[in-house]
Amino acid sequence: MNTVAETRLTRPGSLEKNPRLSQWLRVHRDGTVSIYSGKVEIGQGILTALAQIAAEELGIAVERIRMVPADTAVSPDEGVTSGSLSIQDSGAALRRACAQARAVLLASAAARLAVSTRDVQVADGVVRAGGRSTSFWECADEALFDREIDDTAALRSPGDYRVVGKPTPRRDLPDKIAGQPRFIQDMALPGMLYGRIVRPPHNFAGLISLDDSKVKSMPGLAAIVRDGAFVGVLAEREDVAISVQRALRLAASWREADPPPRDVHAWLKEHAAEHRVISEKGNAGARSRATKTLEASFTKPYLSHASIGPSCAIARIDDGKLMVWSHSQGIFNLRRDLALALGMREDAVVVRHVEGAGCYGHNGADDAALDAALLARAAGGRPVQVQWMRDDEFAWAPCGPAMALNLRAALDAHGDIVDWEHELWSNGHSSRPGRGDSPALLAAWHLTSPHERPSAINMPLPAGAADRNAIPIYDFPNQRVVNHYVRAMPVRTSALRSLGAYANVFAIESFMDELAQAAGIDPIAFRLRHLKDPRGRAVMEAAARRAEWSRWKSTEGRGHGIGFARYKNMGAYCAAVAEVEVGRDVRVDRLILAVDVGLVINPDGVINQIEGGAIQSTSWTLKEQVKLGARGIASLGWEDYPILKFSEAPPVEVELASHPELPAVGAGEAAQGPTAAAIANAVAHALGLRVRDLPLTHERIAAAISQST
Amino acid sequence: MGERIQLTVNGALREIEASSDTPLLYALRNDLALKGTRFGCGSGQCGACFVLIDGHPTPACDTPLWSVADKDIVTVEGLGAGGALHPLQTAFVAEQAAQCGYCTSGILISAAALLAKNPRPTEREVREALDRNLCRCGSHNRVVRAVLRAAQE
Incomplete structure (x- = not known):
């Protein structure tokens, strides 16, 4: 029964770490099944997709599935919900666990009916044989699942799927649309105190003095908590906590930190600590055919997560045990670093996931959890809710790193690329908790006995981090790709949706257009002659067809462009076509994206993720950059960090390839790079000149025009 | 502080004890347990805390209680009639018009x-009407489709 694709898959890593069947599911007498996943809902719809997978293998209605929020006390440890890996990790693990659970339940039911499993009929958990019946629910017994997952159970063949592959409404949306409490920001525990953290909205090197005389007598103030340069406020009312926070901020005197460099991209190029050649291949014969060489430099600024809901956490310390509610992407890693920062044993800490506002990477969620825990120490056993204010979020959450890139390539007389070089300079793209000797949690660095702030690092290839998608997917006879890692961080950086892939794909695909133009070949035809991968070719051709690429009529100020990548060079394929109009600003009139994620679990879920990714990437590409001033981050509100508005959001059309026979891969980050490149190429097509520094604002375009004349 | 303040919220007269300078947002969320109105920026720039005040979308985060004492306040929980969902909410579910849902x-x-003032808006009018609301997940087009769908029903 195993499919071709399945036999090629290795055992999912999540099962190696969590091998017991009882870790993944529990069947209840009321006809429902609880599914335990270590992955968390961050607005991407993963719990719905995982419920579909579980229902499919169990052969029951998806409505019977209850997805248990991840909790370090009861859930399998599946690391971090990141990298578009949840379908691959948790989906693959649940598929096997549920297939085996079904086999075990069937055997138990057959025994109950005193027949062989071959002689039963089963439908939606009800098992019949010879006029008698029982059910999975009647057979529910915890001891049944107290066994190893042994991979012997047959997996359902994709051809027989009834739940997987069908558009399935998100299970969390009805509450959210009805305005019902669902977010961690909405939780209200009995006796809960409200906390706020007193941090300046800029970098600082220490707290010189704090005059709390004016606020001390404020009614409703429960405590002012100070530990070194960490200062927090606890109050009976949230509005009081905020008033005291604002007053204390003004009453505090902070030691200034070193200012960030004026030209970050030049600074990055001067401060690389490691230089790693990540891909090199040589063919002297091909190189000798070079007739024309092009070079170009590209930059990407620091980007902010800019979630609409600032970070939040709830903590309670009771009898030496710490309970934390958090919208962290990695509850087990957070537990480890909380224990490290607080000098507690890990088994005295429980972290439970509660949904938060949209999460696009390592934001302030983990930091807010330590903030809440530190305040909970002064709350006498009462729970404490901390929510960051808007400027806390902009100033203190990690940013997506700034990057500088140099590309160089040579063409032969036929217009083929015979040599390719790509160099990138960047800070690390991950400073998540749970990985270093020192806690990667903001407040830990400000305590009386401060922990050292870990530097952001890069995960190794093939997924990579700063160098994610830096190795071209095209077939070039000569290539050299170098990752210059910068350890010193003028701005705290960490993972933001697609990591380095956004800038690398923007640069590679912009440069491919420059080369196509130099070769006098249509940009899509030029890409196709350098690309063997059939799935890659298929999405590019699908996007071109849907956009009617070859029938484009040029008009003044309008242009179209293509961008293509396979996320991480091993995940989802995505080709984007953008149509733009360049007046004072760039307006994207239309985006067409063709996507291949292999087996599609929830088609509407994938389309929603691609649409959202494309629109967010449009926002990054046209508008976004974290401004820096003498004190560090100077974008502290929406006026300093505008994002795309409703009237600016382009229509997005998505074409989904159908490959039920191929492994399912994630869709969440696939659109980021291709969309940016498609827009940049469309702008270049419209203007006849290229802007290589993001974002593509009016100022950048004006500068490019003035340089060209 | 600690004044008794009367508010008309979702058609009902409610009394709370708070300072009259308290932003309406916290009275709604914490005193009246209406958590659907959410904090986003505290300065009226993102729309996450919008409520209807005498029919006008208004940020609750920088609206002090004293200014709404005699006004009619409607929150997301009170949009539908008699506890049912508003046709907009039904349309949002039908169109799956959200990702994280925090701005919804x-x-x-x-x-x-x-x-309420333009029952048959054009797509452009919908987009312009929503320009004071920020969405970070990129659900804009689904939201616009949902609003147009509700207008047709």
């Missing part, structure tokens, strides 16, 4: 105000 309440408020 404020968007529903803006959309409800639009449809």
Whole structure:
């Protein structure tokens, strides 16, 4: 029964770490099944997709599935919900666990009916044989699942799927649309105190003095908590906590930190600590055919997560045990670093996931959890809710790193690329908790006995981090790709949706257009002659067809462009076509994206993720950059960090390839790079000149025009 | 502080004890347990905390209680009649018009105000009416489709 694709898959890593069947599911007498996943809902719809997978293998209605929020006390440890890996990790693990659970339940039911499993009929958990019946629910017994997952159970063949592959409404949306409490920001525990953290909205090197005389007598103030340069406020009312926070901020005197460099991209190029050649291949014969060489430099600024809901956490310390509610992407890693920062044993800490506002990477969620825990120490056993204010979020959450890139390539007389070089300079793209000797949690660095702030690092290839998608997917006879890692961080950086892939794909695909133009070949035809991968070719051709690429009529100020990548060079394929109009600003009139994620679990879920990714990437590409001033981050509100508005959001059309026979891969980050490149190429097509520094604002375009004349 | 303040919220007269300078947002969320109105920026720039005040979409985060004492306040929980969902909410579910959903309440408020004065808006009018609401996940087009769908029903 195993499919071709399945036999090629290795055992999912999540099962190696969590091998017991009882870790993944529990069947209840009321006809429902609880599914335990270590992955968390961050607005991407993963719990719905995982419920579909579980229902499919169990052969029951998806409505019977209850997805248990991840909790370090009861859930399998599946690391971090990141990298578009949840379908691959948790989906693959649940598929096997549920297939085996079904086999075990069937055997138990057959025994109950005193027949062989071959002689039963089963439908939606009800098992019949010879006029008698029982059910999975009647057979529910915890001891049944107290066994190893042994991979012997047959997996359902994709051809027989009834739940997987069908558009399935998100299970969390009805509450959210009805305005019902669902977010961690909405939780209200009995006796809960409200906390706020007193941090300046800029970098600082220490707290010189704090005059709390004016606020001390404020009614409703429960405590002012100070530990070194960490200062927090606890109050009976949230509005009081905020008033005291604002007053204390003004009453505090902070030691200034070193200012960030004026030209970050030049600074990055001067401060690389490691230089790693990540891909090199040589063919002297091909190189000798070079007739024309092009070079170009590209930059990407620091980007902010800019979630609409600032970070939040709830903590309670009771009898030496710490309970934390958090919208962290990695509850087990957070537990480890909380224990490290607080000098507690890990088994005295429980972290439970509660949904938060949209999460696009390592934001302030983990930091807010330590903030809440530190305040909970002064709350006498009462729970404490901390929510960051808007400027806390902009100033203190990690940013997506700034990057500088140099590309160089040579063409032969036929217009083929015979040599390719790509160099990138960047800070690390991950400073998540749970990985270093020192806690990667903001407040830990400000305590009386401060922990050292870990530097952001890069995960190794093939997924990579700063160098994610830096190795071209095209077939070039000569290539050299170098990752210059910068350890010193003028701005705290960490993972933001697609990591380095956004800038690398923007640069590679912009440069491919420059080369196509130099070769006098249509940009899509030029890409196709350098690309063997059939799935890659298929999405590019699908996007071109849907956009009617070859029938484009040029008009003044309008242009179209293509961008293509396979996320991480091993995940989802995505080709984007953008149509733009360049007046004072760039307006994207239309985006067409063709996507291949292999087996599609929830088609509407994938389309929603691609649409959202494309629109967010449009926002990054046209508008976004974290401004820096003498004190560090100077974008502290929406006026300093505008994002795309409703009237600016382009229509997005998505074409989904159908490959039920191929492994399912994630869709969440696939659109980021291709969309940016498609827009940049469309702008270049419209203007006849290229802007290589993001974002593509009016100022950048004006500068490019003035340089060209 | 600690004054008794009367507010008309979702058609009912409610009394709370708070300072009259308290932003309406915290009275709604914490005193009245109406958590659908959410904090986003505290300065009226993102729309996550929009409520209808005498029919106008207004940020609750910088609206002090004293200014709404004699006004009619409607939150997302009170959009529908008699506890049912508002046609906009039904349309949002049908169109799966959200990703994280944090901005959704404020968007529903803006959309409800639009449809109340312009029951058959064009797509462009919908987009313009929602320009004071920020969405970070990129659900804009689904939201616009949902509003147009509700207007047709």
